[in-house]
Amino acid sequence: MSIPTATYRIQFRNGMTFDRAAALVPYMKQLGISHLYASPIFTATAGSTHGYDVTDVNEIDPSIGGRAGFDRMVKALKEAGLGLILDIVPNHMATSLENAWWRDVIEHGENSRYARHFDIDWSRRLTLPFLGDTFEAVLENGEISVKADPKTGHPALAYYDTFYPLTPASWEGRESEILNLTDKQHIAALHEQQPWRLMSWREAPRDLSWRRFFEITGLVGVRVEDPQVFDDTHRLILELVHSGAVDGLRVDHVDGLADPKSYLETLRAQAGPDCYITVEKILGKGEHLPADWPISGTTGYEFIAALSDVLVDDDKIDALRMAYDNVVGKPVDMKAELRDAKLLMVDRNFEGEFTTLLRYTVAIAEKENITLEKSAIRSALRELLVAFPVYRTYGTAEGLTPADDALLQKVAARVRNSAHAPDNAALDFVVHILQGALSDVTRDDAALFRTRFQQLTGPLMAKSVEDTLFFRQNMELALNEVGAEPLPRVFSLERFHSEMKTRLERQPDALSGTSTHDTKRGEDARARLYTLTEAPENWVECVARWRQMNQDKVTVLDDGLAPKHADAWMLYQALAGVWPVTLTPDDAEGLKALEERFLEFIEKALREAKLRTDWVETNDAYEQAVLDYARHLLSPDNRAFLDDFTREIQPYIRAGLVNSLTQTVIKLTAPGVPDIYQGSEALNFSLVDPDNRREPDFPTLEGQLNGLDKPVLTTTASWRNGQLLQQVIARCLRVRQQHPALFRQGDYLPLAASGDRASNVIAYGRVDSRDALIVIAPRLVFDALHDHDAVDAKRWANTTLALPPALANRRYRDILNGQEYSLTDRIDLGEIDIYTSAVLISIS
Numbered sequence: 001m002s003i004p005t006a007t008y009r010i011q012f013r014n015g016m017t018f019d020r021a022a023a024l025v026p027y028m029k030q031l032g033i034s035h036l037y038a039s040p041i042f043t044a045t046a047g048s049t050h051g052y053d054v055t056d057v058n059e060i061d062p063s064i065g066g067r068a069g070f071d072r073m074v075k076a077l078k079e080a081g082l083g084l085i086l087d088i089v090p091n092h093m094a095t096s097l098e099n100a101w102w103r104d105v106i107e108h109g110e111n112s113r114y115a116r117h118f119d120i121d122w123s124r125r126l127t128l129p130f131l132g133d134t135f136e137a138v139l140e141n142g143e144i145s146v147k148a149d150p151k152t153g154h155p156a157l158a159y160y161d162t163f164y165p166l167t168p169a170s171w172e173g174r175e176s177e178i179l180n181l182t183d184k185q186h187i188a189a190l191h192e193q194q195p196w197r198l199m200s201w202r203e204a205p206r207d208l209s210w211r212r213f214f215e216i217t218g219l220v221g222v223r224v225e226d227p228q229v230f231d232d233t234h235r236l237i238l239e240l241v242h243s244g245a246v247d248g249l250r251v252d253h254v255d256g257l258a259d260p261k262s263y264l265e266t267l268r269a270q271a272g273p274d275c276y277i278t279v280e281k282i283l284g285k286g287e288h289l290p291a292d293w294p295i296s297g298t299t300g301y302e303f304i305a306a307l308s309d310v311l312v313d314d315d316k317i318d319a320l321r322m323a324y325d326n327v328v329g330k331p332v333d334m335k336a337e338l339r340d341a342k343l344l345m346v347d348r349n350f351e352g353e354f355t356t357l358l359r360y361t362v363a364i365a366e367k368e369n370i371t372l373e374k375s376a377i378r379s380a381l382r383e384l385l386v387a388f389p390v391y392r393t394y395g396t397a398e399g400l401t402p403a404d405d406a407l408l409q410k411v412a413a414r415v416r417n418s419a420h421a422p423d424n425a426a427l428d429f430v431v432h433i434l435q436g437a438l439s440d441v442t443r444d445d446a447a448l449f450r451t452r453f454q455q456l457t458g459p460l461m462a463k464s465v466e467d468t469l470f471f472r473q474n475m476e477l478a479l480n481e482v483g484a485e486p487l488p489r490v491f492s493l494e495r496f497h498s499e500m501k502t503r504l505e506r507q508p509d510a511l512s513g514t515s516t517h518d519t520k521r522g523e524d525a526r527a528r529l530y531t532l533t534e535a536p537e538n539w540v541e542c543v544a545r546w547r548q549m550n551q552d553k554v555t556v557l558d559d560g561l562a563p564k565h566a567d568a569w570m571l572y573q574a575l576a577g578v579w580p581v582t583l584t585p586d587d588a589e590g591l592k593a594l595e596e597r598f599l600e601f602i603e604k605a606l607r608e609a610k611l612r613t614d615w616v617e618t619n620d621a622y623e624q625a626v627l628d629y630a631r632h633l634l635s636p637d638n639r640a641f642l643d644d645f646t647r648e649i650q651p652y653i654r655a656g657l658v659n660s661l662t663q664t665v666i667k668l669t670a671p672g673v674p675d676i677y678q679g680s681e682a683l684n685f686s687l688v689d690p691d692n693r694r695e696p697d698f699p700t701l702e703g704q705l706n707g708l709d710k711p712v713l714t715t716t717a718s719w720r721n722g723q724l725l726q727q728v729i730a731r732c733l734r735v736r737q738q739h740p741a742l743f744r745q746g747d748y749l750p751l752a753a754s755g756d757r758a759s760n761v762i763a764y765g766r767v768d769s770r771d772a773l774i775v776i777a778p779r780l781v782f783d784a785l786h787d788h789d790a791v792d793a794k795r796w797a798n799t800t801l802a803l804p805p806a807l808a809n810r811r812y813r814d815i816l817n818g819q820e821y822s823l824t825d826r827i828d829l830g831e832i833d834i835y836t837s838a839v840l841i842s843i844s
Contacts, residue, residue, distance in 0.1 A: 001273065001276055002274065002276060003296070003673065004034045004035040004248070004673050005032075005034040005733065005736045005737050006034055006035075006668075006674045006675070006676065006733045007033065007034070007035045007036070007037040007673060007674075007676070008028050008033040008035070008036055008676045008678070009039070009517075009676065009678055010037070010038055010039065010678050011039045011693050012038060012039050012041055012061075013039075013048060013050065013051055013061075014049055014695060015695060016695060017064045017065045018065035018073040019065055019072060021038075022072055022073040022075075022076035025076045025082060027705065029080045029082060030705055030708075031676070031729065031730050031733065032729070032730050032732075032734050032736070032737060033676065033733065034083060035084060035248065036077060036082060036084050037087070037250065038086055038087060039051050039087050040088070041060055041086065042054050042056060042057050042059060042060060042236070043055050043056035043059040043060070043061040045096045045098055046098060049690060052252065053093075053219060054089050054092075054093050054094060055099040056100065057089075057093070057232075057236065058232075058236040059236070060236070071245075074245045083248065084247055084248070085247060085249065085250055086240070086250065087250045087252060088237055088249050088250065089253075090233060090234075090257065091257055092220060092222055092253075093219070093222055094218060095217065095220045097163070097164075101114040102114075102118070103165060105117075105118060106126065106196055107167060107168070108167060108168075109167060116223060116229070117223060117226075117232065117233075118210060118221065118222060119210055119220070119222070120209060120210040121209045121210065121356075125194070125195060125197045125209065126196035126197070126209055126210070127204075127209040127210070128164065128196050128198050128199065129199050129202075129203055129204035129217050130162070130198070130217070131198050131200050131201065132200065133200050134199065134200050134203075135188075135191065135197065135200075136188075138159065138198075139188060140184065143159060143160065144158070144187060144191075144198075145157075145158050145182070145187070146158065146179060149165060150163065151163075154168075154171070155171045155179050157187070157198070159198070164198065166190070166194060169193075170193040178190065201217065202616065204217045204352070205349055205350065205352055206352050206355070208352045208353075211353075211452075211455065213256065213459075215463060223258070224258075224263055225257065225258040225262065225263065230263075230266055234267070234270065246275075247275070247276060248275060248277065248278070249271065249275060249277050250277075250279070250280065250299060251264070251278070251279045251280065251295075253458075254279040254280060255282075255392050255455075256455060257455075258455065259394075259396055259451075260293070261290065261292065261293055261394055262396070264277070264293050264295055268294040276296055276509070277294075278295060278296055278298060278510060279293075279295055279298055281299070281301075282301055282302075282391050282461075282462070283298065283483070284389055285389070285485050285489075288502070288506055289507055291506070296507065296509035296510060297506075297507030297510020297511065298507065299510070299516070299675070300510060300511040300512045300513035300672065300675060301481075301482050301483030301516075302483055303510075303512040303513060303514070303667070303672060304481055304482070304483055304484075304519070304526075305481070305484050305485065306500070306503075307514070307663050308478070308479060308491060308530070309491045309495045309499070310493065310663070310666065310762050311527065311530040311663065311779060312479075312491040312530055312533050313533040314491040314492060316533055316535075317533045319537060320475060320536035320539070321475055323536060323539075323540040324474075324566075327565045327569050328565070329565070332473060334486060334487050337469060338464065338469055338486050339386060341465070341469045341472070342385070343382075343386060345460050345463050345464045346385055346460065349463060350456065350459065350463075354382070357452055357453060358374075358378055358381055360448065361377050361381060361430060361449065362374055364438070364442045364449065367445065368441070372423075373423075373426075376423035376425070376426040377430070379426065380415075380422040380423060380426035380429070380430050381430050382422075383415045383421070383427070384411065384427065385453075385456065385460060387414055387415050388411060388460070388461065389411065390457075391457060392454045392455070393408065393457075395434065395454060397436075397443075399437070408431060408434055408435065412427060412431050415427060433446045433450065434450055465486045467608050468608065468609065468610055470484075470486070470520065471608040472611060474573065476530075476532060476573075477520075477521065477570070477573050477574060478527075478530045478577075481519060481526065482520065493762055494750075497750035500670050500748050500764070503671040504747075504748045508671050508672065508744055508745065509672075509673060510672050511672065511675045512667050512671075512673060512674050514526075514664070515677035515680045516692075517689060517692060518692075520688050521578070521685075521688065522680065522683075522684030522685050522687075523660070523663065523664075523677075524660045524680075524684050524685050525577035525685045525687070526577070527657075527659035527660040528576070528577055528652055528655075528656025528657075528659065528685075529573065529576065529577045530656070530659055531651075531655040531656050531782050532573070532652070534780055535652075535782050543572050543573075545644070547572075549640060549644070550629065550632060550633065550638070550641060553629045554568075554629065555625035555629075557622060560612075562621075562622050563629055567626060568629075571602065572645075574598070574601065574602075574687070575598065575634075575645075576649050578597070578598060578601075578686075578687055579594070579685070580594065581653055581657075581685075581720045581721075582720060582721075583646075584646065585636070585639060585642035585643050586636075588636045595631060597691050598634065598687070599627055601688060602630050603623060605688075606622070606623055607623075633645075652782070654785045655782040657719050657720070658778055658785065658835070659779075660683065661724065661725055661836065662777040662779060664725055664729060665732065665837045665839060666762070668729065668733065668839075669743070669839060670748070670775075678695070678696055679696025679697075679701065681701065681722075681729050682696075682701055682721070682722025682723070682725060683721075701726065704721070704723045704726065705730060708727065708731065711816070712731065712816050712817065728816060731815050731816060732815065734815075735773075735815050735841055739773075739841070741770075742766055742767070742771040742773060743766065743773075745768060746767050746768040746773070747765075747767050747768070747806070748764060748766060749764055749766070749804060750763075751763035751764050751765060751776075751802070751803070751804075751807075753800065753801050753829070754799070754802070755798045755799035755800055755829075757795060757796045757798070758799055759779075759780060760780050760781060760784070760799075761776060761777070761778060761779065761796070761799065761829065762776075762777050763775060763776045763801055765803075765807045767807060771842055772806065772810055772841075772842040773839065773841055774803075774812060774823075774827075774838070774839075774840040775837070775839055776801065776829070776834045776837065776840075777834065777838075778834055796829035796832075796834060797829075797830030799830070800826050800828055801826060801827040801829060802825065802826050803824075803826055803827065805825075807823075808823065808824060808825040809823070809825070810844060811843050812842055813840065813841055814832075814839065815839050815840075815841050816837065819833075821840065823840075
């Protein structure tokens with residue numbers, strides 16, 4: 001297997017094609033990348049901006065260059081010695097009529113050859129929730145008619161520009177008659193003859209006959225657990241792997257599959273032992289990737305969470321938390337807030353999925369002759385789902401694994417002892433179904449329930465935490481990230497070092513990402529916002545002053561202030577995170593460009609919070625008031641505020657840039673394979689998607705990567721334009737290529753500092769039988785940088801680092817500045833420039 005030394009994620013579409021990517025190969029090679037990591041490349045819906053809405057899994061999308069363009073890109077990669085990793089999407093496909101398989105299912109219903117390819121409940125008609133109102137209402141309004149499908153010429157029910165194919169039995173032999181139907185009663189009767197029924201999009205959460213991807217009715221679940229479906233959906237993928245064009249696969253949303261372990265075993269068997277495979281998988285607190293999965297690891301969200309232990313000031317974060325409580329008006333109980341978010345998801349957003357589970361449970365009880373009130377079963381099932389602490393368990397038709405059974409018992413015990421404890425007998429019954437501890441009479445029913453339960457807990461967790469709670473509670477936005485823990489915790493270097501040791505032991509070849517197409521904000525925005533925990537009093541004073549300066553733009557609505565105090569707190573923090581390093585108050589064009597991005601984020605943030613507005617029922621007055629407030633913040637006419645804001649965030653900008661470099665150096669040297677998200681090799685201050693999927697300025701990136709034979713540039717300009725970060729990456733990746741065993745298998749040795757500045761440094765070593773590496777990076781330097789662009793190295797003069805025997809008494813070269821050091825058993829940090837980090841590779 002070819003394990004990458006570093007990957008570079010490129011987002012295809014939105015102008016990025018295979019030929020354009022091929023032209024970037026020399027740049028990626030110079031940067032030190034070993035593998036291009038491509039977003040989905042298979043044919044997706046017309047105009048797709050991301051490629052996860054696949055319509056043809058066995059065709060490379062013509063819109064980005066098709067097979068010919070793909071082959072040209074592969075040729076360029078191979079000639080440069082680079083590999084290719086593909087992001088594949090086995091869990092779902094698009095519910096678009098462009099999807100020939102889905103179209104065939106609509107036309108032929110259960111008789112379609114693809115009827116079992118999708119996760120459809122064929123005990124009833126296929127639901128199509130794509131109308132703006134009920135079928136009856138849109139028919140009455142004349143929005144539905146019978147017309148010839150422009151593509152086939154056959155009769156179809158036409159809804160604006162969409163033509164739903166009629167099942168042949170309903171029109172064959174009387175095509176002319178059907179096409180001339182204008183009577184609404186006869187059209188309704190024709191609709192009733194179809195294996196599907198049209199309905200309002202608003203009904204989808206309550207009444208859907210098929211499994212969706214999360215809440216997205218544009219994506220339908222695929223049954224890759226069926227061998228035929230696996231073969232049909234992986235034909236081209238495997239061809240590309242076997243031909244040598246593709247070296248690795250990234251599996252999207254593996255937790256959505258019916259049986260992830262079985263799927264991965266099949267994928268491994270079919271792809272062969274040399275294919276590098278990772279999975280998108282969120283690990284909860286204390287959770288580890290199943291050891292028996294035949295993969296190299298995850299895509300690295302847990303690595304992002306681990307970095308917060310390095311960059312959050314645990315001694316001061318309580319002051320920030322207390323200030324936020326004051327803004328909210330009461331102490332925030334995150335456990336209660338998390339429960340509320342999960343209840344909203346169960347009762348509303350996933351009402352249909354929950355109702356299906358409840359129906360299965362009641363049916364199993366009846367077959368088992370167990371007498372339980374439906375209300376008791378409902379309460380038990382609901383509480384168990386809400387209490388689930390991880391994305392899912394991995395039970396099969398035979399039941400749960402011992403580890404998952406232990407987890408289930410722990411969760412059930414917590415539910416029994418909670419203030420919301422359901423009927424104990426009902427809870428026991430639901431637990432027994434999940435365990436497979438019932439009679440043979442209901443074995444198959446229990447297996448189906450178990451699968452659906454496990455496929456629901458993941459979306460429930462993701463939508464409750466990442467897409468609700470993290471938009472409601474904004475004490476520290478940097479902590480509201482995919483994979484982060486939703487409940488307050490202690491942040492410590494000891495915990496980080498422990499996480500890295502575990503990473504080396506369990507998944508040394510997993511990707512270590514810091515930005516992705518799904519992160520809530522770019523890594524450098526996150527790095528900057530971490531610094532708020534270092535100076536909470538200063539931040540609180542600033543926000544109070546800014547709110548006062550803009551008070552006349554606060555609107556009083558029937559449902560309260562807009563923005564309310566907590567919203568304003570979020571707005572100023574989000575603005576501080578996204579603010580371009582060099583933007584000035586007199587740059588009207590720059591302010592306008594930022595406003596466009598910022599307003600799109602705010603609209604999404606307000607709707608995802610689901611408090612005073614949401615995607616289902618928008619509160620236009622509230623949204624407009626908050627957006628107007630945000631516009632005012634960025635108006636060139638609001639000069640007093642802009643001057644004050646720009647001046648006050650400078651210390652956070654400077655400390656944030658140091659954090660950016662520290663987290664990058666850690667990513668490049670700690671256990672795992674560093675993944676560089678497009679453009680993040682310089683600076684990435686993006687907001688949530690779609691902002692984080694914008695194409696970076698590749699010509700500038702290419703132009704400023706030079707002088708790699710000289711020490712890194714440490715000028716103020718190189719810090720502020722990202723060139724320093726980019727050159728550090730290039731130098732570290734070059735060393736990774738020269739010493740692959742050291743970075744892949746070398747021991748991870750935490751190093752403890754002592755002295756005046758011991759808390760302001762993170763250090764560790766990597767060592768194998770031949771080589772040694774010492775990494776020293778600054779942390780929590782806000783106070784040291786408050787009035788300066790640089791930290792005086794003398795600040796670390798009374799701080800030392802003890803070296804264990806494996807690292808001591810060697811000669812080292814700092815790969816960033818070229819300096820050489822003969823080290824004994826300790827390092828005097830005053831003699832090493834750690835402001836820009838020190839990465840010391842042994843040379844003797």
